[in-house]
Amino acid sequence: MTLSPLTNADLHCHSVVSDGGCTPEELALRAREGGVQLWALTDHDEVGGVAAARQAALQQGLAFLSGVEISVSFAGQVVHIVGLGFDETHPALLQGLADTRDGRGPRAREMAAGLAAVGIQGAYEGALQHVGNPALISRTHFARWLVEAGHCRDVPEVFRRFLTEGKPGFVPHRWASLSDALAWIHGAGGVAVIAHPARYKFTPNEEVALFNDFKAHGGQAVEVVTGSHSASDAARYAEVALEFGLLASRGSDFHAPGESRTELGSLPDLPGRLQPVWMALQDRVSYPS
Numbered sequence: 001m002t003l004s005p006l007t008n009a010d011l012h013c014h015s016v017v018s019d020g021g022c023t024p025e026e027l028a029l030r031a032r033e034g035g036v037q038l039w040a041l042t043d044h045d046e047v048g049g050v051a052a053a054r055q056a057a058l059q060q061g062l063a064f065l066s067g068v069e070i071s072v073s074f075a076g077q078v079v080h081i082v083g084l085g086f087d088e089t090h091p092a093l094l095q096g097l098a099d100t101r102d103g104r105g106p107r108a109r110e111m112a113a114g115l116a117a118v119g120i121q122g123a124y125e126g127a128l129q130h131v132g133n134p135a136l137i138s139r140t141h142f143a144r145w146l147v148e149a150g151h152c153r154d155v156p157e158v159f160r161r162f163l164t165e166g167k168p169g170f171v172p173h174r175w176a177s178l179s180d181a182l183a184w185i186h187g188a189g190g191v192a193v194i195a196h197p198a199r200y201k202f203t204p205n206e207e208v209a210l211f212n213d214f215k216a217h218g219g220q221a222v223e224v225v226t227g228s229h230s231a232s233d234a235a236r237y238a239e240v241a242l243e244f245g246l247l248a249s250r251g252s253d254f255h256a257p258g259e260s261r262t263e264l265g266s267l268p269d270l271p272g273r274l275q276p277v278w279m280a281l282q283d284r285v286s287y288p289s
């Protein structure tokens, strides 16, 4: 199998190892059914699903890249940095991710306390019922429980009313630094990608600072076509990729059936004038026999 700029690459999604609803095996099957040819699993702050995902991908005839989505604090906001094509057994990467995950338990208890203060009892225990990996309790698990318990109609409503800045279940948190996250990815031989840049609420100056700092620390790529971007977001970040000399990535950010807007493999192609990140990662890809 040879890769091309038009390969159906889906390089961003989540399994039950973080806040997705499917096992790595179920995702591999879904990816094949969705027409994906090159796939990466990018769980939040965790690579525990990568080996199983690779094995399942190769069984389904898909090419595969290791992946992760690291939570980073930058200019008072959370930025997600995707890593691709690294050695998922690299000790410094594993230690950095473990340290990043460590804050999640105490944060979750504080979130539950905030919800209890507005009359919603038992949120921590409720969220835990939705967790596939106890080390990775996330806002998504709280959101699923709040819907199940009848407090909201759907997950987006939970985020609007309870889990975003200034709302009762939101707890500010210090995640990894940009330089540490990039050092872990690069130390393990991978390429770093700024995930879904249109989702951040930076001022123009802060956004330029993010891209400059990312480049200064050796960051090489940005997501242009993602489930989190509208067509106009993609057009804008295609220009930004060219302006900053970055490779471009493409990924659905699929989480769970019925919850995610974008199915694995269903995104439009990257604009033709961009350099796809996967063409620079061809020697890091596991190919089916």
Ligand code: AMP
Pocket: 019, 044, 071, 137, 138, 139, 140, 155, 156, 159, 160, 255
């Ligand atoms: P956490 O890492 O615990 O802060 O959770 C972040 C996750 O929550 C993201 O990766 C998304 O899966 C989900 N999320 C964030 N904002 C929203 C939103 N407005 N609607 C639905 N899901 C969201």
Ligand code: MN
Pocket: 014, 019, 044, 140, 255
């Ligand atoms: Mn998520």
Ligand code: MN
Pocket: 069, 080, 195, 196
């Ligand atoms: Mn993200």
Ligand code: MN
Pocket: 012, 013, 014, 069, 253
């Ligand atoms: Mn994601």
